[in-house]
Amino acid sequence: MNNSLHRGRFAARQVLDRCANALISAGGVGVILSVVMILVFLLHEVAPLLSAPSLTEQGTSAVPASDSTLLVAEDIGSVGLAFSESGEARFFDLSRDRALLTRSLLYADASVTAATRAALPWGAAALGTEAGELLLVRPEFETTVTQGRRELRPSVRPIVPLLQLAPAGDALLRVALTETDSELAVAAESASGRLYFASWQLDENGLAGSANRVLSLPPGEDPGSSGLLFVDARHRFLVRVTFQGNYTVHDLAPVNNAMPVPRLTSGSLFEAGEQLTAAAVLFGSASFVVASDRGALLQLSPTLQDSGELSLQTLRRFSVPGKAVHHLAADPGSRLFAAVFDDGAIGLFHSTSQRQGWATTGLATDEITASSISNGGGQLLLQDAQGGVTRFSIQAPHADVSARSLFAAVQYEGYRAPIFKWQPATAGATYEAKLSLSPLLWGTLKAAFFTMLFAIPLALSAAIFTGYFMASSMRRKVKPGIELMEAMPTVVLGFLAALWFAPWLDEHLAEALLACLLLPVAVAVSGVLWGLLGNVLRPYVVSGWEPLLLLPVFAGTAALAVFAADLLEQWYLGMSLKDYIYQRWGLDYAQRNALVVGVAMGLAVVPTVFSIAEDALYSVPKQLSDGSLALGASRWQTLRNVVLPTASPGIFSALMIGLGRAVGETMIVVMAAGNTPLMDSNLFSGMRTLSATIALEAPEVALGSSHYRVLIVAALLLFLLTFILNSAAELLRQRLRRRYRAL
């Protein structure tokens, strides 16, 4: 009986043991896996950036009639609007293949000869008539929910009454329309070749009163044959491109009644014989794209050069196979546009990132008469000659980001040359986000460089002395003292750096720099002096307590630096050192600069580097150094030839870990680096690092947006940078351990 009880208890113990075994293993593996999740999560969030823009065909609808000249699509793409040649606005439901509403906007026998829409979500549309009149309307979709069903009630609202722009009978053959939050401008070319320009102020309802100004410009070459008219968002330039590729840029700014003819410049975009086939104004109306029958696809923008001359800047050429482009449609909500090629291929392009996506269709694309991308950028509508509309859905959530736009210089609208720029904030709805990680990466490396410049000499010399020379009674106090600094919250270091050290350095730059120069000299001199006087004094001082002897030397150096700085600034330079640096080298002095960051972050890194390097030096087997000393080598010789080579993997490992910390440190740079994304190597200018950017921008960024994902890329970069550094350090340390074991 006793035995069975025993056996029962034994079984229970075994079960408990197995349970614990399973629990601990599961827990341990779980914890480790959860940590792997961080990397998985980062990769998962970055992955959508990699997918290229793509198109899928959704079906064809038979409405509207074939004579429409302009298509507009609603944001979810189910409602379309076509303006017909007779001046009707026809709304139709694409998914259900039926007409919704038809409204006549003009008089009985009117004929629309030109139509266009603003490159904005919910932008206005402009229609030009054969009689020289201009109609400005705004399509609207009112959403009503009746019995749980969402219904769209479309309508068209005139913005201004019908306007007789050209003389009666002079048909408007081409119109351009540019809309911003508060202004609207129209340019038109009549059959006689005259150019007309008119602009309005918009009220909060999007309606306009009487025109601000109306201009009429004399005809240019090939009157009436323009392939594109363009007015930029500031209403400064009017661009006309003919089908032969000849362009004129008019500067509208100085034009008034006294000086009715604007200055202009002209030129040619294409080779002789090459024909313009399609053109589209890009979102924000700062630039436009033109395409030729030989496959040229250019993004252009009118600008003033530094000399004040007008020019038409080619922002970029898209590389496309030399096929003729038949039609272009621009997204009214982003810088994405679709190019329909003669052979049935459709290409999606994003101007900022130069991302491309391709699809081939069985459509007779050379018969396309009108096209549109919906307001939300989700649908592409193509209308053929028979009036059928084919829908494609566009998947391009992150077309504005590419490896090139993240790391290479990008030609942005409004800039003369490609630049590196980080400026994701949207100043306006049409702002071209500048998401280049290069300046941030540069800032991170610059901060880390100056940090290590400050920390390496300090930490290593302290580690060498403490680990090898120092009297052990002193070491027991000094080592924890320096290591305690590791516990110092970096937010405190950042605060002191920015609000105490940076203003102080601003006032005492000369003193600080001179002290840095004088200190090594003073230490060398005191070493020599100690050597000369040593025979007298040395018996009184125990070896290994030298740091204390240096205290008066430091105080003396500081006093000397203050005195010398006075002398330098007042007598030699005759101005403050900051002014001198500016005049001599043109370097601006920002109060929160790389020097401040280097010192503050250096203080955060010194304890880490010191601690690991000191451990490595201290654990060099004593028999090695004892042997060297016994053979007659001096302390310094032993250090240089025996101790340092042995401990070198540990020292390198310390430097790697220190560098890793400097790369990822956040609060100090947020507070003390000024956070301007610059790309210079000036010691006296600030920077913006990856970590600071994440800390400052991630709390406010919209989930799932391109900006959010680019911030995750920044986090991934930081992760990988530190991962590489730390792995290298770990490998070095393992090598060190093997080396010590062998000794």
Add this chain to the structure above:
Amino acid sequence: MAKKKRRNPFIPKGDPQSWFARGEPLLWFNASGVTLSLLLVGALLYLLTANGLAHFWPKPLYSLSVAATGTDGSENESEPTKRLYVERVRTEVSTHATGEQRSTLFRRGNRDRGDGEFVWVNDENVVSLSRPAELVRVLREAWGPAYGELQSLETPRGTVALSPDADQALYEALDRIDAVRSKMAALENGTIRKLNREAQRLYQRERAIGGDAPLAEELGKEQARLSAAFTGAQRDMLEMAQSIEPYWLTLRVDSGELWRLPLASVLAVQHPNSMSYVEKLESWALQLWAFLSTAPRESNTEGGVFPAIVGTVVMVLLMSVIVAPFGVLAAIYLHEYAKQDWKTRLIRIGVNNLAGVPSIVYGVFGLGFLVYVVGGELDKLFYSDALPSPTFGAPGLLWASITLALLTLPVVIVATEEGLARIPQSLRDGSLALGATRFETLWRIIVPIATPAMMTGVILAIARAAGEVAPLMLVGVVKLAPALPIDSHYPYLHLDQKFMHLGYHVFDVGFQSANIEAARPLVYATALLLVVLTIGLNLFAVLLRNHLREKYKAL
């Protein structure tokens, strides 16, 4: 010809036994590294302590006569000097081509008079500087301190003239007002808050019962009772507020004008120029206590940091509750259970690596995964009636704690493993040989011995978490939280709430407050508090570890 011997360039020529030949001067450079490091550590701690503690010390007030200078720097004849009542802030020296210029920043206080709270005075323009005994500093709830001479006090029973020798009436009035104020605070925090909560519950019940008539009647009665109680409490509040309203303090400010201040907003009146050292010490201690125990005022630039202390402590404790079991579990698995092969070595490298991953990356993970993914799903499952306003789908205490727990996991794992490695294998072998199972060996032998090492790990984790700010900016810390994350109302610990944090307080007040000169001393004090907390915890952990090493040396 004999081959020229390569000479070590670091060893000077000459007598190999001489001081220089032995390379001793080079050694001094290394010594200077130690000296400089220690000096920097000392300077940093001194700077923080001096500035942080000095803030509460009643600083002397000066009556300053300044030569009024025109815009061209020449002396203005018509108004030769101007008198200012000020407190000295700091002196700065700037170097110009003409020589050095010293100018001093003075605080004039009296922000609501609109004459500028701070003033820079060129030291050359200072005509005289004295410390009249009758100057007082009036600490107020809003608008910062007021400086002036006591003139008179209006009470409901009439006006009393005040002088440095006869100001007893003022202190009596202040005591009375203080008593009323604390009663008002008690009423607001106790009764009124309770009534608010009941009203909220009632509203929820009302929504839940729908059209049930008898229940609705009962609820109506309840509602009437509540609103009566609420009106009563509000009347009491109003009465108390009115009872301290007729007290006014009149000061004579530096321009000679008289200035009436409502005594209801006055916290304390100090005579820093005539206080004895003991009185100053008492005032210092009182202000320090007020700093630790009260809520911030004036958009965090004044008052205390009590909510930030509570926020930091609650978050850190919650974090340690999470990190301790998991960290220890992982360490035990790695050291006691897993087979020691390349896989465990890889995991160990991974864990060491994680200690070096920047904290902001953990913040991104916390925000992107914990808050948006996990929190979003929790909201959909359990709090769908509150949507679209998020409950756990927004940054908060729970996510901050988990994020920091992940961040400090390597600290606990490494410290615990170190402790486990110190336990001699013979103990395990002995236990197993006596027939104990693996779990019994672990539970009875290993864990008790390693407990202190685990504690060290947890304390180090707490110290690291307490000083960490960057990830918190993403996952739940705010500038000003409306309520504490822990209180006496169910469920007591509000995991979904945002909280205040000492480190973020330093960042926020130091960088985002409009009146940085006024806030600066407070930031120093907060920073000092944070440093004392983290360094104290670290020291404790180090001492604990050293103690244990001694204890188990014999094993």
